[in-house]
Structures are given as structure tokens and as C-alpha cells.
Amino acid sequence: xxxxxxxxxxxxxxxxxxxxxxxxxxxxxxxxxxxxxxxxxxxxxxxxxxxxxxxxxxxxxxxxxxxxxxxxxxxxxxxxxxxxxxxxxxxxxxxxxxxxxxxxxxxxxxxxxxxxxxxxxxxxxxxxxxxxxxxxxxxxxxxxxxxxxxxxxxxxxxxxxxxxxxxxxxxxxxxxxxxxxxxxxxxxxxxxxxxxxxxxxxxxxxxxxxxxxxxxxxxxxxxxxxxxxxxxxxxxxxxxxxxxxxxxxxxxxxxxxxxxxxxxxxxxxxxxxxxxxxxxxxxxxxxxxxxxxxxxxxxx
Amino acid sequence: xxxxxxxxxxxxxxxxxxxxxxxxxxxxxxxxxxxxxxxxxxxxxxxxxxxxxxxxxxxxxxxxxxxxxxxxxxxxxxxxxxxxxxxxxxxxxxxxxxxxxxxxxxxxxxxxxxxxxxxxxxxxxxxxxxxxxxxxxxxxxxxxxxxxxxxxxxxxxxxxxxxxxxxxxxxxxxxxxxxxxxxxxxxx
Numbered sequence: 001x002x003x004x005x006x007x008x009x010x011x012x013x014x015x016x017x018x019x020x021x022x023x024x025x026x027x028x029x030x031x032x033x034x035x036x037x038x039x040x041x042x043x044x045x046x047x048x049x050x051x052x053x054x055x056x057x058x059x060x061x062x063x064x065x066x067x068x069x070x071x072x073x074x075x076x077x078x079x080x081x082x083x084x085x086x087x088x089x090x091x092x093x094x095x096x097x098x099x100x101x102x103x104x105x106x107x108x109x110x111x112x113x114x115x116x117x118x119x120x121x122x123x124x125x126x127x128x129x130x131x132x133x134x135x136x137x138x139x140x141x142x143x144x145x146x147x148x149x150x151x152x153x154x155x156x157x158x159x160x161x162x163x164x165x166x167x168x169x170x171x172x173x174x175x176x177x178x179x180x181x182x183x184x185x186x187x188x189x190x191x192x193x194x195x196x197x198x199x200x201x202x203x204x205x206x207x208x209x210x211x212x213x214x215x216x217x218x219x220x221x222x223x224x225x226x227x228x229x230x231x232x233x234x235x236x237x238x239x240x241x242x243x244x245x246x247x248x249x250x251x252x253x254x255x256x257x258x259x260x261x262x263x264x265x266x267x268x269x270x271x272x273x274x275x276x277x278x279x280x281x282x283x284x285x286x287x288x289x290x291x292x293x294x295x296x297x298x299x300x
Numbered sequence: 301x302x303x304x305x306x307x308x309x310x311x312x313x314x315x316x317x318x319x320x321x322x323x324x325x326x327x328x329x330x331x332x333x334x335x336x337x338x339x340x341x342x343x344x345x346x347x348x349x350x351x352x353x354x355x356x357x358x359x360x361x362x363x364x365x366x367x368x369x370x371x372x373x374x375x376x377x378x379x380x381x382x383x384x385x386x387x388x389x390x391x392x393x394x395x396x397x398x399x400x401x402x403x404x405x406x407x408x409x410x411x412x413x414x415x416x417x418x419x420x421x422x423x424x425x426x427x428x429x430x431x432x433x434x435x436x437x438x439x440x441x442x443x444x445x446x447x448x449x450x451x452x453x454x455x456x457x458x459x460x461x462x463x464x465x466x467x468x469x470x471x472x473x474x475x476x477x478x479x480x481x482x483x484x485x486x487x488x
Contacts, residue, residue, distance in 0.1 A: 058425065071374055106372035167488065185484045
């Protein structure tokens with residue numbers, strides 16, 4: 001009995017390590033598809049085409065060598081969808097061990113810095129690192145989603161408190177549209193474009209940003225079930241791609257790959273639009289585990 | 301495609317223009333946030349940076365038991381964070397090139413013109429394509445800053461960049477920013 005339990009823990013650790021490895025080194029299919037479409041759009045002999053060619057080569061090479069797509073392996077965000085009665089503390093410990101192993105193997109960079117002392121702990125463990133979110137679901141199975149959110153694209157994220165006077169943007173979808181496009185223009189190429197946006201309308205300053213990131217877990221080719229948001233998502237991508245910022249900010253046809261918009265309730269006094277920018281090296285993956293804690297399904 | 305070979309010279313740098321696609325062969329020194337901050341605070345760089353190229357990069361490096369280093373990933377980091385410091389490093393230590401991503405601002409552009417330096421844009425996120433161009437890790441300095449923030453002395457071959465700010469006052473980033481800002485106004 002004890003041995004079986006040990007195996008379950010070992011299997012869980014191995015599955016998490018594999019999730020981290022694949023997330024860091026292989027671009028999800030839905031992202032690969034839009035990157036390829038963007039590559040085809042850029043004109044020959046331009047810096048934009050050159051950038052997209054290198055991006056394409058990088059995607060192939062990272063998978064082949066099983067090495068990080070980008071050296072900034074980002075904030076490790078782990079979402080755990082678990083049945084009732086799940087042991088969260090134990091899970092965290094097993095997960096931290098897998099993170100240390102992934103760091104030693106070079107799937108993750110030494111990426112966790114003490115904000116006061118500037119010291120790098122070298123193994124990606126510390127306050128807030130990795131970042132866990134536990135969600136109880138009604139299934140018996142355990143599902144994990146992982147996002148590696150790089151710092152460059154995180155830095156160009158934004159949050160607008162509406163009304164936003166500078167753009168004459170009010171508390172409606174027309175106003176939301178204005179501030180999203182403003183954020184894209186301000187980001188230029190600094191977030192490693194062409195990127196994707198996760199947006200939250202409403203919530204507070206904290207929940208808004210979290211929900212914006214949550215939108216990045218949606219598959220890029222899905223359709224928002226709320227018709228006005230589906231329409232806005234399409235309009236943002238189309239309009240952003242008229243700005244001419246292009247890959248890396250070199251100028252070009254593709255500035256934005258996708259836009260996903262969600263909403264949360266707000267207080268009468270507040271109306272936030274929270275924007276999370278994800279670089280082209282869009283690293284997120286998910287796994288479903290079987291009863292032995294082995295991977296039974298990849299979610300993207 | 302233009303070739304830029306080591307040792308780098310001011311003459312070669314001055315010939316580079318915005319839009320040039322360049323393959324660099326020779327030495328690069330990484331240096332990012334903590335390095336620039338430390339130099340700005342008055343500490344001298346641990347290596348002579350005269351006529352060298354600085355690379356805004358925090359690589360993934362594995363250290364072998366024999367003390368050897370293996371670069372596993374090495375793309376550029378966002379350069380704009382060094383905007384308060386870069387001009388000073390160009391002026392005081394005579395660097396000829398800055399490699400990074402996302403471009404830099406007016407202070408750096410002015411320093412590029414005054415002292416003869418260029419900003420070279422590497423492809424952000426392309427950590428594998430760029431790591432393949434690194435032929436050796438020759439030294440490491442200021443490792444107390446942590447591996448991604450240390451100064452790594454690298455030898456590269458045909459390292460691909462695009463000149464986006466030249467030594468004649470031209471900046472692709474300023475142009476794209478201004479044009480996209482005008483376009484946005486017409487779309488809102």
C-alpha cells in the first residue's frame with residue numbers, strides 16, 4: 001500500500017516535469033497555426049518577414065532540441081483543477097520539486113529574484129513562485145494547466161480606469177475598444193509581437209488582471225459565446241493589424257495574433273479594463289492525469 | 301546581408317544604416333538591468349568594453365561539474381529599461397553596439413550619434429536560433445548578480461540582427477511609433 005502511494009507521488013512529479021518541459025519548449029498547435037498565417041502575410045525581403053522566418057525556425061529548433069523557446073521562461077503559473085478533498089499543500093511540495101528539477105535540466109531559467117535583496121534563489125522557489133491556483137471541479141480526475149508568462153510581455157500589460165479622459169473613452173464597449181487599441185500602440189514591439197491579448201472588463205485591480213490572463217487559456221480559434229464580445233475580439237485584431245507596427249515593431253502587416261475578452265462584475269464606482277499581453281512565444285499547456293497520475297491527455 | 305567581424309571598428313559601425321540586416325561574428329558581452337544599474341552607481345565594468353558590443357540578454361546557462369558552461373537559450377531582453385543608463389555607458393566606456401529588442405529612446409539615439417554606436421535588434425523570443433550562433437562561453441563576470449544578470453563573455457558566429465537605430469540619428473522605432481500613433485487617431 002505504502003509503495004503504491006509512493007508511486008502515485010513519483011508519477012505526479014514526473015507528469016508535472018513533463019508538463020513544464022513541453023510548455024517551455026513546444027508551442028501549442030493553435031498558436032503555431034496563427035504564427036504561420038502571420039508569416040505568410042508579410043512581404044518578401046522585409047525585416048518583418050525576416051523576423052517571422054527566424055521565429056518559425058526557432059519554434060522548430062526548440063522542439064527538436066527540447067530547449068526553451070525563449071530564455072525568459074517566465075512566471076510559472078500552475079492552475080490545478082481538482083476533485084473535492086484534494087491535498088493542496090502536498091501537491092505544492094511535489095510541484096516545487098519538479099520545478100527545481102526542470103531548472104537543473106535547463107527547461108527553466110534561474111528566474112526568481114528576491115525583490116528586496118536582488119538575490120536569485122537559483123531554483124525558482126520563493127514567495128509567489130511558482131504561482132498556484134486551485135480550482136475544485138466536479139470530476140474525479142486531476143487536470144493541470146501551466147502558463148510560462150515572460151517578463152517582457154508582462155511589462156507591456158496595462159490597466160485602464162474608465163472613463164479614460166485622454167482618449168475620451170467611456171464606460172461602454174466603444175470606450176473599451178479605444179483603450180485596448182491604445183495599449184497595443186503603446187506596446188509597439190516591446191512585448192515580442194506579434195502577440196495575443198487577454199482582456200478583462202470589470203472586476204477590481206487584482207481580479208481583473210487575473211481574469212485577463214485566464215482568457216489566454218482559451219484556444220485562439222474559439223469563438224466567444226457572448227456575441228458582442230466575439231464581435232469586439234474580431235474587430236480589435238483587424239484594427240490592430242492596420243496600425244503597421246508589425247513583428248518586433250519593425251513595421252509590417254501582423255501586429256496582433258489574437259484577442260480574447262472576458263468580464264467580471266464591478267462596483268458602481270469602478271470600471272477597469274485589464275490587459276494582459278502575451279508574446280508570440282505563447283507558452284501554455286495542460287494535462288489530464290489518469291488514476292495513476294500519469295498523463296492521459298494533452299489539453300492544447 | 302552585411303557582415304560585421306571582430307575586432308569591431310568605429311568606421312564599420314558608421315557604415316551601418318537603419319534597415320540593414322547584419323550577421324555579427326566575434327565577441328559579445330551580455331549586460332542587462334543589474335549590470336547597467338551597477339555601472340550607473342559608479343562601479344567600473346570588470347572588463348574593458350572599448351569597441352565592444354553589449355548584448356541585453358539573460359541566458360539560460362548550465363554549469364558543468366568541471367566548471368564549463370553550456371548556453372541552453374539566449375535571446376534578447378527588452379532594451380528600453382536601460383534607457384536611463386545606456387547613453388552613459390556608451391559615453392564612458394566606448395561601446396560600439398548595443399544588441400537588444402524593442403528599441404531604445406531619444407537619449408540612446410543621441411549618444412549613438414555623438415559617440416558612434418548602433419542599436420541592433422535581435423529577434424525577441426528566438427532563444428534557440430540565437431543560442432546556436434554562440435560558439436563558446438569565454439568568461440563570466442559579476443556572477444553575484446545571479447546567472448541571468450551576470451556579464452557573459454561569448455564568441456558568436458553569424459549572429460543575426462537588424463539595425464534599427466544608427467549612428468546618423470535615424471530610428472526605425474521612432475518612425476513606427478509616430479506613424480502608428482497617427483493611424484490610431486484615424487481609427488478611433
